[in-house]
Amino acid sequence: MNSTPNAQRPTLNVELATATSASDIKNRTSNIIWRILDFVLAGIFIYAGALKAIDPVQFASDIDNFKILPWPVSVALGFYLPWLEIFCALALVFRFLYRGALSILMVLIVTFTLATIAAKIRGLDITCGCFGHVSQNWSFPSHLATNLAILAALLALGISNRLRKPL
């Protein structure tokens, strides 16, 4: 009488185990992809931060070109923002203070983008200075596309971070 349920139990266990294993693999693959995105974004911000940290005088001048902030504030930001970018990028790599880093980077990229758009509207022909002098010859659409792509990636990381399980 009990033979039928007993006979079915191993099959159910195998199915459950298979389903769990498939789900684990899926989670693992998904986590690896998000980690790769962490590293790519961190690389971009470390590169951009280092370029500006090497030449803070030029970066202060780039900020001043926007004609939004007084010169002493541009100088202070010229020294400060590159290091903020670098530390936030390192936080992405080591997943330490992760959410705070994502928030700061999102605020920075939104600010850079809005400032670039405002400058364009005001007819100022300037470089955003986002990637130091490497970005000097970038066109306005290239700047905008790059910034929006970075913002989209940061948003995706922020959302995925709430959903994903640890590796």
Added chain:
Amino acid sequence: MKFLLARQAAVLAAVALLPAAGEAIYFRNNISWGSAIAPSEMVTVDQARAWGDTAIWVDARPDDEFARDHVPGALSLNEDRWNELLPQFLAVWSPGKKTVVYCSSLSCNASREVARRLRKEAQLSDVFVLEGGWEAWLKESR
């Protein structure tokens, strides 16, 4: 959750202050906090005029503004045609000469950028930015 996020952001913001302060000390002689151009790189109209023939005047404004009027004897050197105009300037330049770059007014950036490129790319020393630019020249010439 929001408190945690703000705390994390505040920690990162505070940590970044340390190397920034160090860098500000390291670069203290390369930048002025009071003006976009270091005072030693600025020159007034009167000072530049006093240099006489030892000064080369460089007009960093766009071609049409240069064509309309410019400082007597000035050479045009703007960023739009940098590669084309730089050799013409270098042909006139000689060691010991001072270069005075100007653009339209106090608020323009072109003279600062041209002066910076002359120092950095052409490796020239004694490059100065005219305080007040073309407007100041016109005012002093009246």
